Amino acid sequence: MANLTAFFNCDDRTMEQDPALPSLNQEPELLKTVLNKEGFRFTNQRQKILDLFQSAALGHHLNAEEIHQQLLDQGEKISFSTIYRALHVMVRLGLLQELELAEGRKYYELNTPFMNQHHHLVCVHCGDVKEFEDAKMTQVGSNESASHGFSLLNCQFTVYGICPSCQSLLS
Amino acid sequence: MANLTAFFNCDDRTMEQDPALPSLNQEPELLKTVLNKEGFRFTNQRQKILDLFQSAALGHHLNAEEIHQQLLDQGEKISFSTIYRALHVMVRLGLLQELELAEGRKYYELNTPFMNQHHHLVCVHCGDVKEFEDAKMTQVGSNESASHGFSLLNCQFTVYGICPSCQSLLS
DNA sequence: AACCTATTGAAAATCATTTTCGCTATCCAT
């Protein structure tokens, strides 16, 4: 059972984890290389989606809905099935990271090498998200997974609370 | 927007966070007290659900489906709506903790005082979960939330990986 | 005991995500 979504769900193909996390930040055409290396095809839609993340403000997370809307806004027509499939593939390839920030939908952001991983402080009332880094997290995560013989995929430290402005609203 | 589920979703009533985390471990009738204190009513269904958690093995997490099944097995008839409502109320009261372990459904477990909070190492392939404690986590969580002026509700550190036996299966 | 209203169960509704399927476009080999 289990078989968690983004990791093993790109249509019906056998998938294994990819230890190398390519950082294709500005590099042109790198997406095609990364995709093809694993037997995936390069498509316009996938490039457009990745572009969104690369041009998004740091600390900004996107969900499928927002991706769809932003692409519509910029004149691109794309279906939700394609968006979801692309997100899964890119998570699988280590290009994106899937986040469980809260409220029943998944958010995505550009993946970063383990050592620079950051974490999230979320206001459960307005959804505001603050990012922070802390080397201790990464350390504890890899220690734990190692000590249980797990191969590490990623760590998420999420702190839930109520932000200052929501606190005053709720007086 | 946002208004995250379990925290603010017990039918339509104004809810605010409850700083006191009652630990009603073995205490009889304490559930009634805790519920009434906040204007909720004590019901048989809520008691039955809480009982499940109290008699569950340590480190065991339950989702709505499992709760429903276990109650059926022990001869109790209960609807899913009631289960979900009860879970929300009990999270709201600090009796339970909601976990985003993975795979699109929520899990619950008895809440524990902040300082004893534990975290999870999840195998994304088979869903196996290992628990671990680490004081550093809690520390970082409260520091972060404090430094942003957030009032802390809870911290979840979740490490995703592949367990030893799944690693060999995927040779 | 009577009253007010929170809670319940059943059924319908949501809603994010997944699947199906016929068609198209990408990749690889000729």
Added chain:
DNA sequence: ATGGATAGCGAAAATGATTTTCAATAGGTT
């Protein structure tokens, strides 16, 4: 370049967990 095999696409239907609606009931209070 050309052609074939098939991964990927869009549209629409399907899923599945969770939420909501609503009439009936039960908990807490006076």
